[in-house]
Amino acid sequence: MSTKQTREEITIRKTMMYKRGAEMIKALENCPKEELLPLPIIPAFNDELGKWEFFAEEQKKENGIGMLEKGDMDLLEHLSDPDVSYKIQLKSCENNLFHAVIEVTEKEMVTPVEVKDSDTLEEIKKKIIKKGICSKEDLKRNIDVMKAHRCPEELIRQILLRYRKFEKSISVPKTFYIDPDPKSKDASIFALALLNTLTNSATIFEGDKSVGKNVCAETLAMCLNMPYYMITFNRGMTADDIYGTKSTDNSAAELLTEELADAYLQVAAGNREIPATVEKAAKYEYLRAKASSVSIVQEESCLVEWIKNGGVMCFNEMNMAEANFFASFTNQLTDNTGFIDIPGYGHLEINPDCILIGTQNADYTGVCEQNDATMSRFGCIQFPYPKSIKAQLEATVGKDRLDKAYFKQTDELYKTLYAAVTKGMVENSCLNIRGFIRGLKGVAQVPGLSTLKRQIEIHVIDTCPVDDRLQLMQLVREKITL
Incomplete structure (x- = not known):
């Protein structure tokens, strides 16, 4: 599988109705030059207005930042495809126009086999x-x-x-x-x-x-x-068990180093001669602002x-x-x-x-x-319950681990119990195929330690209703000699 990457720029217009947009403008002012604002922007088409709308971090009304001013609408529609992942980040803002970058990664999956009807x-x-x-x-x-x-x-x-x-x-x-x-x-x-x-x-x-x-x-x-x-x-x-839990993103706070804090204090004291110090101070101010707000990760x-x-x-x-x-x-x-x-x-x-x-x-x-x-x-x-479990027992336990007589006798007992259940003599809890498998594995694990009869008693019979156990053990004694 290969991937195809696309990078496009779009313009988003902020209006008075988008209060979160003002926060984004301030964050961009504090963001170091040539860096994208590390905050996910979510696109959504507004059916009532017939325009693309953008949100910061999560698609909520209070998180809206603006409407699409200029950009490839076909690309935005393509973002919902299951084989497409994307990231939208703000780059700058001028005159209430956000300039954003869309980075799209598309999986180029191998298509189903192309065949003719005659193939x-x-x-x-x-x-x-x-x-x-x-x-x-x-x-x-x-x-x-x-x-x-x-x-x-x-x-x-x-x-x-x-x-x-x-x-x-x-x-x-x-x-x-x-x-x-x-x-x-x-x-x-x-x-x-x-x-x-x-x-x-x-x-x-x-x-x-x-x-x-x-x-x-x-x-x-x-x-x-x-x-x-x-x-x-x-x-x-x-819902969290099905859709996934939400957690807070504290990555910004973890990036606040003493070096950045020292640069911020120097600039605050009027020391603006060294460009690198000013840039570190701007980064500190941006990270501090981001760390003070709650960022939710899904x-x-x-x-x-x-x-x-x-x-x-x-x-x-x-x-x-x-x-x-x-x-x-x-x-x-x-x-x-x-x-x-x-x-x-x-x-x-x-x-x-x-x-x-x-x-x-x-x-x-x-x-x-x-x-x-x-x-x-x-x-x-x-x-339904199978009429025979011999093949299943051999496949699960391993037919080479035990003599074939073990599988044959267990299967014969199962058939006898199946007939008893069909006639209403006992409850169907005795048709415990997992129990028979565990019993055979117990016999095979340490040869000579336990008999098949004892293992079936432990893993099948004694897990059944008490009223059925005496009758079931009688059937075990009749069918199991190992």
């Missing part, structure tokens, strides 16, 4: 590798995963057409999502999730604990060749980074969030307007490569039912 999958793969979008090894891995989930070639082809480079690196999950029903003739869960990304549909992955919802989201991001982001929700979350959040750059965002445990709070930003993200208004940032364009996934457990204690307006913006894919 085959092999031709698309060659173009991806040639453009440096994805390595040959990583591309093969991604395609192999999609094929393992019974994705048809046309689906894989359309997914590869969207490949491009991102600023953030692509994350690879420790374990990949495994098809829970590989013999089914219906489309796989993973294939359906990929299909939804092609139609830009936000999707909820719904199911009980440890059925692979989050692993599926991570594997999806890898196969899409996109960076992965995640926010885990709870009832106590605030920390960029995970959500804002995703909105600007694109990728896969997982709203983990989304129904743990309070419904109105969750709707306040999610509805904007999913209403297809292409933008969102965020406090501290204003109007943000949503990168077209933003993929939104939500995960939730439907009937758990403490969850919040989201409102109809929010739910209507999502599709929902149900994640």
Whole structure:
């Protein structure tokens, strides 16, 4: 990825209605010559007046400094593009006209693969590798995963057409999502999730604990060749947790040195013969004025980074969030307007490569039912308990760490428990796939220290309701001999 930098000058007219402008004039008088005022200027188009308006530090009415007098309006409109970062600083002021400098840095991203309708999958793969979008090894891995989930070639082809480079690196999950029903003739869960990304549909992955919802989201991001982001929700979350916190900038106070203070005192006493001393005194006066005022800095959040750059965002445990709070930003993200208004940032364009996934457990204690307006913006894919967990256990624990009998017996026990749950004999808390994984890892960690039976008792059975434990342990004794 390369960048293109542009530097332009604009003129801003200050009028009586912009009181903050008077402060800027005074600050420029104290600013050393040939230096730009180190204070961010924010542009915003005023729809009522039909003109560009400028603000100091933050877009608030009381921070206004003036209207555009002269400058490239196309460039100003371009500043809202997600691949553009910019900095506007004041240079000087004459007759109520601020002269400002705009420095624009534009990311020149690698565009999606240019193909013809007649291009085959092999031709698309060659173009991806040639453009440096994805390595040959990583591309093969991604395609192999999609094929393992019974994705048809046309689906894989359309997914590869969207490949491009991102600023953030692509994350690879420790374990990949495994098809829970590989013999089914219906489309796989993973294939359906990929299909939804092609139609830009936000999707909820719904199911009980440890059925692979989050692993599926991570594997999806890898196969899409996109960076992965995640926010885990709870009832106590605030806007700062989502949009980023604000802090005060004390950098000006930190630059006030004894040397500058001494120069200021010399000039105040009438010693103006040495130009360097006068310049240091001016710098001291400027920094002191800036240090006396509060400068607010907005920390960029995970959500804002995703909105600007694109990728896969997982709203983990989304129904743990309070419904109105969750709707306040999610509805904007999913209403297809292409933008969102965020406090501290204003109007943000949503990168077209933003993929939104939500995960939730439907009937758990403490969850919040989201409102109809929010739910209507999502599709929902149900994640059932798999009929067998042998492949998942081997992939997660490592099939070479234990004799195959350990995986076979654990899987047989899981199938027995699954049947008991289906018949209503016990609650589904015993289908704790994470617990089975921890148990097998415990056996493998220090060979001979603990039996598989004991590890399953610790990590699965004793985490279930007390009333079910005797019956569950009887099933463990029948199926586990190791």
